[in-house]
Amino acid sequence: MALKDYAKEIERCSACSYCKWIPFDHVKSWRFAKNCPSIDYYNFNNYSARGRYLTSRSILRDEVKITDEIIDIAHTCLTCGACDVSCKICRYNLEPLEMVRELKAELAAKGNYPEAHKVMLKNIKEEANIFGISRKRRGEWAEGLNIKDLTKEKAEVVFHAGCSYSYDKKLSGTVKTAVEILNNAGVDFGIMGDAEMCCGAKIHSMGHHSEFDRLAKANIALWKRAGVTTIVTACADGYHAFKRLYPELGSNFTVLHIVEYIDQLIREGKLTFSNEVPMTITYHDPCHLGRQGESYEAWEGEEQKYKNQIVVHSPKKPRYNGINGIYDEPRNILNAIPGIELREMERIREFSYCCGAGGGARESYPEYSQWVAGERLEEAKATGAETLVTACPWCKTNFTDSLGDNAGFSVVDILDLVRMAL
Amino acid sequence: MSLTDKQYQEFDAIVGKKNISRDPGILDGYRYNLSHTAIHLGPHFDVLTPRGISVLLPGSTEEVQAIVKLCNKYKIKYKPSSTFWSAQGYPSDDNTIVLDMRRMDRILDIDAKNMVAVVEPGVIGATLQAETIKVGLNCHIQGSGCSCSILAGAAAWLGSGPGNLYGGWQYENLLGTEWVLPTGEVLRTGSLGYHDNSWYCGEGPGPSMRGVMRGMFGTKGSMGVFTKCAVKLHAWPGPQQIPVYGKAPAYTTKLPDNFRAFTLAFPDWQAWADTAHLLWENGIGYAAHRQFNFLGRDLKWGMIQILTDADKTISDLDNLINEPGFKEANDSMKIDFQIILAGMTQRDFDWQKETLDEILSITGGYIVECMETENIRNYTLLYLLRLGHKALNLVYGGGYDGNFGLINAIDFGSQRAEEVGDFKREWEKKGQIVAGGGDCMMGPIGGQGGGGTGLWENFTCFDSADKNSTDGALAFFDASFEYTKSKGWSGCGFEKLNSMARGYDGYATPKEVRDQGHANSPFAPAFRYQAKVYRSVNSNDMGDAYYEILED
Ligand SMILES: Cc1cc2nc3c(=O)[nH]c(=O)nc-3n(C[C@H](O)[C@H](O)[C@H](O)COP(=O)(O)OP(=O)(O)OC[C@H]3O[C@@H](n4cnc5c(N)ncnc54)[C@H](O)[C@@H]3O)c2cc1C
Ligand code: SF4
Ligand code: SF4
Numbered sequence: 001m002a003l004k005d006y007a008k009e010i011e012r013c014s015a016c017s018y019c020k021w022i023p024f025d026h027v028k029s030w031r032f033a034k035n036c037p038s039i040d041y042y043n044f045n046n047y048s049a050r051g052r053y054l055t056s057r058s059i060l061r062d063e064v065k066i067t068d069e070i071i072d073i074a075h076t077c078l079t080c081g082a083c084d085v086s087c088k089i090c091r092y093n094l095e096p097l098e099m100v101r102e103l104k105a106e107l108a109a110k111g112n113y114p115e116a117h118k119v120m121l122k123n124i125k126e127e128a129n130i131f132g133i134s135r136k137r138r139g140e141w142a143e144g145l146n147i148k149d150l151t152k153e154k155a156e157v158v159f160h161a162g163c164s165y166s167y168d169k170k171l172s173g174t175v176k177t178a179v180e181i182l183n184n185a186g187v188d189f190g191i192m193g194d195a196e197m198c199c200g201a202k203i204h205s206m207g208h209h210s211e212f213d214r215l216a217k218a219n220i221a222l223w224k225r226a227g228v229t230t231i232v233t234a235c236a237d238g239y240h241a242f243k244r245l246y247p248e249l250g251s252n253f254t255v256l257h258i259v260e261y262i263d264q265l266i267r268e269g270k271l272t273f274s275n276e277v278p279m280t281i282t283y284h285d286p287c288h289l290g291r292q293g294e295s296y297e298a299w300e301g302e303e304q305k306y307k308n309q310i311v312v313h314s315p316k317k318p319r320y321n322g323i324n325g326i327y328d329e330p331r332n333i334l335n336a337i338p339g340i341e342l343r344e345m346e347r348i349r350e351f352s353y354c355c356g357a358g359g360g361a362r363e364s365y366p367e368y369s370q371w372v373a374g375e376r377l378e379e380a381k382a383t384g385a386e387t388l389v390t391a392c393p394w395c396k397t398n399f400t401d402s403l404g405d406n407a408g409f410s411v412v413d414i415l416d417l418v419r420m421a422l
Numbered sequence: 423m424s425l426t427d428k429q430y431q432e433f434d435a436i437v438g439k440k441n442i443s444r445d446p447g448i449l450d451g452y453r454y455n456l457s458h459t460a461i462h463l464g465p466h467f468d469v470l471t472p473r474g475i476s477v478l479l480p481g482s483t484e485e486v487q488a489i490v491k492l493c494n495k496y497k498i499k500y501k502p503s504s505t506f507w508s509a510q511g512y513p514s515d516d517n518t519i520v521l522d523m524r525r526m527d528r529i530l531d532i533d534a535k536n537m538v539a540v541v542e543p544g545v546i547g548a549t550l551q552a553e554t555i556k557v558g559l560n561c562h563i564q565g566s567g568c569s570c571s572i573l574a575g576a577a578a579w580l581g582s583g584p585g586n587l588y589g590g591w592q593y594e595n596l597l598g599t600e601w602v603l604p605t606g607e608v609l610r611t612g613s614l615g616y617h618d619n620s621w622y623c624g625e626g627p628g629p630s631m632r633g634v635m636r637g638m639f640g641t642k643g644s645m646g647v648f649t650k651c652a653v654k655l656h657a658w659p660g661p662q663q664i665p666v667y668g669k670a671p672a673y674t675t676k677l678p679d680n681f682r683a684f685t686l687a688f689p690d691w692q693a694w695a696d697t698a699h700l701l702w703e704n705g706i707g708y709a710a711h712r713q714f715n716f717l718g719r720d721l722k723w724g725m726i727q728i729l730t731d732a733d734k735t736i737s738d739l740d741n742l743i744n745e746p747g748f749k750e751a752n753d754s755m756k757i758d759f760q761i762i763l764a765g766m767t768q769r770d771f772d773w774q775k776e777t778l779d780e781i782l783s784i785t786g787g788y789i790v791e792c793m794e795t796e797n798i799r800n801y802t803l804l805y806l807l808r809l810g811h812k813a814l815n816l817v818y819g820g821g822y823d824g825n826f827g828l829i830n831a832i833d834f835g836s837q838r839a840e841e842v843g844d845f846k847r848e849w850e851k852k853g854q855i856v857a858g859g860g861d862c863m864m865g866p867i868g869g870q871g872g873g874g875t876g877l878w879e880n881f882t883c884f885d886s887a888d889k890n891s892t893d894g895a896l897a898f899f900d901a902s903f904e905y906t907k908s909k910g911w912s913g914c915g916f917e918k919l920n921s922m923a924r925g926y927d928g929y930a931t932p933k934e935v936r937d938q939g940h941a942n943s944p945f946a947p948a949f950r951y952q953a954k955v956y957r958s959v960n961s962n963d964m965g966d967a968y969y970e971i972l973e974d
Contacts, residue, residue, distance in 0.1 A: 011457050011887035012820025016813040017505055017569055021548065024568050024810025025666050025673040030529055030549040043479050043525060044443060045506065046451035058450040070447040089671040090813035092736040093820070306740060307721065307857045308850065309885045310818045316737040323669040323732060350670055 003056055003106040006099045008303075010057045012311070019049035019083035019096055022351040032346040032379050035082035037354050037372040046073045049083035049096035056103050066112050074103050075114055076368060078361050079205040080287040080354035081322065088321040093303075093311040104207030104359075114364035117206055124211060128197040129163040130363075138166050139193030141175055148190030150226040157182070157189035158228040160219075160242070162235035163198050164393035171393050177419040178234045178258045185265050189232065192222055199233075201241035201288065206360035213249065216241070220251045234258040234415060236392035237358075239326075240288035247296040257289055259391050259414060263329035266336050273421035276339035281417075282385035283330060283342060284376065284399075285352035286392035291322030322350030330391050330414055337421040343383040353379065355390070357398035373402035381409060389414050423517040424475050429496055433478060433519075436488045441479040441525070449473045452520045454512040456928055458821040458886035461508040463920040465821055465884065465892040471512040471928045474501070474520035481525045483600060483608065483649040490647065491606035493519060494962050501966060502647040504543040504571030510579070510642045510920055514930040514966045521647065523571075529553055530650065531621070537655040538597060540621050543573045543648065548810060552663075560658035562589035565711070565866065565877075567812025577601075577648040579640040582829075582877045584711035584760075584806045586866040587701070589656045593640065596632055597624045597652035604646040604960040611635055612652075621652030634955055637969060638948040642923075644965030645956070659766045664808065667800075669732035671811070674800035680765040682775075683802040685714075685793035686782065687758040691836040693785040694757050698832045698867045698876070700781040701761070706774040708764035709806045710867035715758060716815065716881040718858020719843070723752035723792065729814070730801045736817065751792040757839075758790060759867055762806055818856050821886035821895065824864075824879025825902040827916020832868065835878040838911065839863060842880055845905060846898070854894020856883040879916070923967040930967040940972040950974060 018024070020036050027033045034040050038047040045051040055073050058064040077100045084097035107113060123132035139149075141161060148155050159182060165175035182189050200215035223231065231242050231253050243255040265271035285291075297318035306312045327349045334342050347353045356362065356372025377399060380388040390396050391414045399411040425433070425444060434442050443449070453470040456463070475498070480486045486502075493500045502521040503511030513520060527544025534557040539550060547568030550561045564575035565583030572592070575581035577599055581592020589595065598614040598621035611631035613623035624632040635641070660677055668674045688694040701707050717725040724742035728734040734742075742748060763778065765771025782788060793799065805811055815822045826842045828835055839861060847860030862881035880902075884895040899917045922939040925931045940949045953971035 008887035011455065012816075012885070013455075014458050014813060014816035014820050014886075015454065016507060016816070018813050021546075021569065023670060023673065024548040025664075025675075025804055025808055027548040027552045027568075027808075027810075028663055030545075030553050033549050033552070043441070043522070044448050044451060044477065045522065046448050051451035054451045054453065054455075055447055057455075058447065064446045064450060067445055067447055069443065069445040073447060073451075085670060090811055090817055091820075092817065305885070307718075308853045309856045309883065309888070309891050310736065310739065311820075311885060312737040312739065313735075314737065316735055319735050321670050321732075 001098065001102060003102040004060055006056065006102060007060060009094050009099060010053050012094060013050060013053040015050055016090070017048070017050055018086045018089060021086060022082070022347055023086055023089050026351055028346045035086060035347065035351060035353065037078055037080065037356060037375070038076045040375070041368050041371055042076060047076060049087065049100060052077065052100050052103055053096070056099065059106065066107065071107060071112050071114065074107050075206065075359065076361060076365055077104065078354050078356065078358035078372070080358055081292050082287070082351065082354065084320070085291055085322040085350045088319065092319070101205070101207065105209050108207035113206065116364040117208070117360060120203065120206070120360065120363060121208060121211060124198055124203060124215070128215070129167060130198060130202060131163065131167050133167050136194055138196055139191065141166055141172050142179070142191055142193065145176065145179060147179055149193050150190040150228065151192060151195045153190060154227050155188045155190040156228060157187055157230040157232055158223055158226060159189050159191050160196060160199065160231055160233045160238055161191065162233060162238045162393070164235060164397065166196070168393065168397065171396070171413070173419070174393070174413045174415045175234060177415040181258070181262060181265070181271070181418070182232065185270055192226070195222055199238040199241040201237040201245070202360060204241070204245060205358055212245070216246050216249050216251070220246060220249065223253060228253065230254040230256060232256045232258060232261060235394070236286035236289035236293070237394055240292045243293060244296045247298070257293070257326055257391065259329045259333060260326060262418060263332045266333065273337050275421050277337050277417060277420050278339040279387055280341045280343060280385045281334065281387045281389050282345050282380045282383045283334060284355065284380065284388055284390040284395060285327060285349055286390055286395050287352065287354050287358060289391055290325040290327055290352055291350045293325040294320050294322065295324070325350065333414060333418065334389065337417060340417070343385050345379045345383055347379065355395035355398045357394040362394070362398055369398060370402045373398045377403060377409070386410065387412055389417060430476065432492055433476065433489065436485050436492070437478050437480055441481065442476060444476045446473065448477055452477055452506070452512065452522070454509045456509060457892055458816065459823045461510060461920060462823060462827060462916055462918065463509055463924055465823065465886060465895055466926050466928070467889045467892040469926070469928045471509060471514065472516050472518070474513050474518050475516070477520045477522055479522045479525045483602065486521070486602045486647050486649055487606050487608060489519070489521065490602055490604070493964060494606055497962065499964055499966060502643050504574045505546065505569060507566065507570060509924065510968050514924050514928070526649065532557060532559070534559060536622055538621050538652050539655055540650060540652045541572050542650055543571055545572050546570060547572060548808065551808065554655055555658045555660065555664065556662045558658050559655040560589070561653060561655055562592050562595050563809045564592050565809070565812070567809040569812070572653060573648055573651045576653055577636060577640065577651050578642055582866055583809065584709040584713070584866055587710045587868050588708045592653070593636060595654040596636070597621050597654060599624070599635065599648055599652070600650040601635060602647040602649055604964040605962065637952045637955065638945050639970070642968035644967070644969035645960060657766060659764055664804065666804070672730045672732045672801065673804060674797060675804040676800055677803060680768050680771040681762065681803060683760060683762050683799050683806065685755060685758055685760050685790040685802065686787050687755040687790045688785065688787045691757060691839055693787055694759070695833045695836040696785045697781055697787050700784065702868050704777050704781065706763065706777050708762045710759060710761040711806060712759040712864050712867065713806065714760065716862055716864035718856065719756060719861040720752070720857070720859030722755070723748060726793070726798065730798050754792065755790045760802055760806060761867070762803060815881070818883040819885030819888070819891065821884040821892060823882055823895070823899065823917060825882050825899055825917040826863070826878060826880040826906065827919065828878045828911070829875060832876045835876050845902070846880055846882070849898045849901070852894060854884065854891050855898060858883065920968070922970070936967055937972060940970050946972055
């Protein structure tokens with residue numbers, strides 16, 4: 001799809017602003033009722049899905065010049081998808097998240113994107129990661145762990161570490177826990193090491209779709225060559241890419257986030273926790289594991305009118321409204337750890353608030369991105385918890401940076417808690 | 423038209439550069455697309471309201487005052503809006519500054535003892551209700567739903583909804599108000615006129631300042647800017663937080679036994695109206711609305727099943743209405759409304775329920791069986807209490823407006839309902855509007871000053887992306903208007919109400935057209951009075967055509 005394919009939707013957006021709030025039924029307070037970080041921060045209507053429909057209209061009709069302001073309108077969208085969930089409370093024929101993605105792509109295709117994107121794209125092209133660190137060092141994190149190299153050996157399962165876990169030394173303990181769990185469970189798995197490529201989720205969310213396709217196809221080819229059937233990752237971005245985006249390009253592997261694996265092991269009695277972890281925590285649902293972690297469903301069909309003017313789809317179109325994401329698994333794990341007290345925030349599950357790292361904003365609009373993380377941390381602290389737990393390295397890093405040396409509160413990956421409890 | 427650089431800098435100095443823009447890309451985010459609905463105006467395919475010359479996001483009353491004074495100095499119009507849901511909140515002239523009030527969104531006070539909340543324009547129904555129920559009180563949420571500004575509904579528009587039955591129309595709940603007059607001075611109305619912090623009363627000093635300030639239908643952004651107001655709160659005999667269950671969008675609640683939603687239906691309209699009157703006379707009920715009928719008399723049971731089941735989509739409608747048993751269930755609620763009983767105590771609830779049963783036995787009404795599943799009942803309860811699904815008005819094709827709009831006695835509407843439905847059914851046959859079954863009427867049961875009135879709107883849904891459909895809807899609204907006029911049905915013609923202010927091109931209508939419309943209106947005396955108010959506070963003619971005036 002391209003932006004022009006959303007021309008009808010643009011006319012059908014009814015300017016109701018539901019996309020600026022969590023589903024109203026769930027509003028519990030004035031303080032934590034909003035859902036769209038970009039309009040929260042920038043305030044102009046354009047920085048919401050509703051406004052982005054209007055901006056898209058003007059672009060498609062050539063009624064505005066592409067200014068820096070328009071570039072900001074598009075690229076400050078975190079593609080967190082919160083708008084999508086709220087819009088679909090009442091609408092069955094709009095896809096605001098898809099539209100915003102296409103708005104970014106429309107601009108990106110003509111070179112209209114922030115400076116930081118250029119650097120990331122160059123890094124991806126040259127080193128297959130967004131940081132620009134040598135691709136030869138991608139597998140360093142696994143040195144000494146004795147994990148199969150699937151470019152040379154065979155296994156059922158590939159563990160995809162992703163850019164963040166591969167290169168961020170602060171996260172190496174976390175990723176090692178993931179492989180330790182797989183090892184202990186006797187899973188026949190391996191890694192791609194230096195051959196692994198960035199999943200492409202980030203650049204996809206920045207609108208660079210052809211570059212995403214290149215990476216996705218390369219990863220799919222690697223996996224096919226290695227004969228794997230299952231992809232496991234500990235990164236929410238990667239999970240979303242493999243589960244939702246890759247199938248559009250013909251990928252048909254089973255995709256699991258590590259929390260699904262661990263939850264399954266706990267339920268089967270193959271993993272038990274022996275250590276008490278006396279902590280009061282709250283859990284942050286990563287957007288790409290939660291509402292965007294729903295399975296891809298192939299659909300080919302057309303829009304039709306029913307009863308004269310009701311806009312329907314034939315055959316029935318899959319409805320991604322966030323409810324079938326990965327929410328219970330991480331909570332099951334946390335509840336299985338002795339000593340943990342889980343206190344929920346107001347915005348959770350399908351209407352969770354974003355960490356601020358998505359859509360390339362962490363790199364392009366750092367001040368805003370950090371503000372968003374700070375907003376979420378405020379909500380976390382309001383629960384009375386002392387620790388925010390998440391299941392995504394990007395969320396963790398963004399929160400940790402925003403927190404600074406704020407004593408008395410910490411941010412951890414769910415795998416770190418699992419390690420403490422083992 | 424555009425602001426000179428000097429003018430722009432002066433406005434920038436008031437709000438700061440983060441809160442001002444004249445980038446056309448930003449300005450286009452503040453244009454209303456008249457293709458989908460405009461609330462009693464369109465639809466006009468492919469027409470947007472005029473582009474403003476700048477958008478400002480003020481953060482305080484002082485900033486609003488400074489902006490308004492500067493606008494007076496340069497004779498630039500301004501248009502304030504709080505959530506921008508309806509076309510009446512957008513510019514209708516070229517030389518207009520858009521005031522987006524969203525940054526002023528604080529709840530300034532919830533005075534539980536005196537049952538008053540003080541809010542800024544950006545406070546919406548959902549956030550205020552979430553906070554007031556924590557102290558055992560509820561706020562009235564207008565029928566447009568909890569996404570709407572509490573202040574806008576109370577001070578600048580009508581504010582009618584299911585809660586009218588217990589909480590009055592929103593404008594009746596309006597107490598003290600802080601009003602930046604069109605000239606830039608601040609007027610504190612009601613009890614604020616006596617003491618700086620007395621929000622408890624909307625009237626006086628002297629004549630009803632509430633009436634002077636609001637006029638007949640609210641000022642609709644044409645008479646200065648309201649920066650704060652107080653609204654009366656009402657008893658909430660429920661928990662401090664509404665528990666929510668289920669999967670989106672089919673969320674439900676479960677409240678204690680002193681709450682319950684019912685769908686009532688009747689053998690004929692007389693029974694319907696008699697029941698509405700008896701509810702009033704006996705003082706029972708917390709909220710009442712003919713709600714789900716907006717989905718169409720012929721379709722509603724199918725749509726209710728879709729809305730209450732997260733796995734279904736609108737594309738399932740055809741299957742559902744062809745299922746065995748559909749017709750029977752659907753027909754069992756042809757002439758219906760939804761009601762919530764909420765007892766202040768369990769005993770009170772039991773008494774209300776007994777009274778309701780007795781009323782139904784007198785009028786021949788009954789509780790609709792298919793709507794009695796726990797899931798549907800609790801969905802209805804949450805729907806009407808929070809009003810968080812009102813964008814469903816636009817569910818079919820993104821376009822809706824109401825014809826046969828009418829504020830009048832309950833009997834007046836109910837006596838004409840079938841005729842109005844038949845009239846619409848004929849138009850549905852042309853294929854341009856959704857064939858919902860003619861009667862798609864929705865509206866509150868009772869309201870206004872203690873009872874008796876209803877507000878009717880026969881929902882007309884269309885595809886806002888399809889010119890054929892919007893043209894058909896417009897032709898239908900024109901025909902409805904003529905029909906009700908030819909019948910001499912006073913108080914009707916709501917479907918064209920705002921077309922007196924804004925024309926087909928999105929711009930303000932010429933004064934002659936407005937004068938003629940206002941002179942022919944049953945409310946002409948009110949508009950003459952409004953002209954006097956206008957002249958006394960709006961000498962520089964800073965507003966737009968939405969405020970109705972009729973010169974002698
Ligand atoms: C789909 C739909 C359904 C609706 N259903 C109903 C209904 O059932 N019952 C009902 O009563 N109304 C209904 N309305 C109209 C509705 O009342 C108003 O849109 C709404 O109540 C006002 O709240 P808002 O947040 O939409 O206000 P806005 O869109 O912000 O503004 C509404 C009006 O108030 C003015 N205004 C806003 N803020 C200020 C301010 N601070 N100072 C001065 N003027 C201001 C604006 O200029 C505009 O004219 C409906 C509207 C729509 C679009
Ligand atoms: S995107 Fe959806 S929720 Fe937002 S204004 Fe449009 S219709 Fe409403
Ligand atoms: S995806 Fe997130 S940031 Fe982007 S418009 Fe939607 S809610 Fe806002």
